[in-house]
Amino acid sequence: MTIKQHSTSNELPHHGGKLIEFSLRYQRPIEQWVDLSTGVSPHHYPIPEIPASVWNRLPEDDDGLITAAQTYYQSDALLPVAGSQAAIQSLPHMIAKTQPTLTYILLPHTGYKEHQHAWQQYAEQSIQAVIFDFYLHKPTIEQLKTADVVVVINPNNPTALNVPPSEVLTWLNHIQDHSTLVIDEAFVDCTPELSVLPSFPTGVPDNLIVLRSVGKFFGLAGIRAGFCFASPLRLNILKQHLGPWTLSGPTRYVTTHALLNSNWQKKNRQRLHEEAQRMNQLLQLHFGQMAGSVKITSQILFHRVEISDSASWHHQLAKLGVFTRHCDENDALRFGLPANESQWQALTRALEQLKE
Structure with missing residues (x-):
């Protein structure tokens, strides 16, 4: 497709990570969210002591x-x-x-x-x-x-x-x-x-x-x-x-x-690969057998679920405290990785509840 450019909207692109905004919108404290809205690793490099x-x-x-x-x-x-x-x-x-x-x-x-x-x-x-x-x-x-x-x-x-x-x-x-x-x-x-x-x-x-x-x-x-x-x-x-x-x-x-720090890099890469496999299995379990056209694609830090009623899924998950990224094309959700076991369990419960 080819588009000749004349004028464009001044609206800035949307991004994930706006947890404060969603916390206010859904009236849920920030600490009660599972924030999967970015593709940023949930495991940060340990910050060294910084000299004065x-x-x-x-x-x-x-x-x-x-x-x-x-x-x-x-x-x-x-x-x-x-x-x-x-x-x-x-x-x-x-x-x-x-x-x-x-x-x-x-x-x-x-x-x-x-x-x-x-x-x-x-x-x-x-x-x-x-x-x-x-x-x-x-x-x-x-x-x-x-x-x-x-x-x-x-x-x-x-x-x-x-x-x-x-x-x-x-x-x-x-x-x-x-x-x-x-x-x-x-x-x-x-x-x-x-x-x-x-x-x-x-x-x-x-x-x-x-x-x-x-x-x-x-x-x-x-x-x-x-x-x-x-x-x-x-x-x-x-x-x-x-x-x-x-x-x-x-x-x-x-x-x-x-x-x-190559040692930390190696360990983090292995950990993220293992967590990505776990996320892929979880999404396949809850979305893979659904009726209709559902497509799941996976990278290590994020996973995309293309689904017809993606806006509804995004809203329903948010009501349960799971913050995903609703993709710009309005046809898919992007899931980042949970930060800990408690968040994994919260995500699993939310998906099970919506599947019922």
Whole structure:
């Protein structure tokens, strides 16, 4: 489907995690909720004791964060950003500064809406008409050959589908010489074999931009940390655009520790895989045998249940204290992972009650 961009709504994309808002709406205290509305790991990296000097001094670039990130991500050319979101909303500016043509933007039909929103904002300010095209799971070769910017979310949020990195990298051979492939890998840490970054240890090529998030896998969404991988020229443009001190000193300190702690990473990855299997089994038990068209797809940190009366399910679960993410397309629910056994039991009871 192709949409020529004229004007767009100023409404911001919706997100999960608004527990205070739902607590007030459903008149239920915050501590009585099972919050599954985000794809953030319920198990956060243990916060180390932060020296007083880290709070007192301005952040410095040579504090060890860059080296820790280069080791963890297995790629050198990067820039720390305040969550991958900060890079997403700056992508049009960064790419426009280095690319002659930006009239055909290719996006996933279902995916993290901040990408589309950022390009819509760009389109409203552009003197040229901007055409948006959308693909389902994978772009076609024809789409790749004609697009100026191709956005890929791998693994996709919220569809939970993914594409092998070997296949994604072939798309670089199909895009035009002046075009750019953007890969959002915010949810890849649980399945690092899906990342393209190890293929570029000294830095990604000029026509590739890769985004990574710290908040999801490390359970540290509140510190707002992420990284952008791009050519040195584009990273410098992004750095100038964002200005100094994109990450606070405490954020840099905690992120450095988290990226260097491979033992914790290994244990957390194993724990999350086990919990994801448990969630998949639970959802299959309660939704898999239902009459009508129900489709369940699973990533590690979140699971999507496509169901015809998703709005009703979202409301009924909320009445029972289970906060899910009603997807933007109004056709599915996304479930994150419970934080503890008490929450697992509460979720199970709610599903059993609604199944009766």
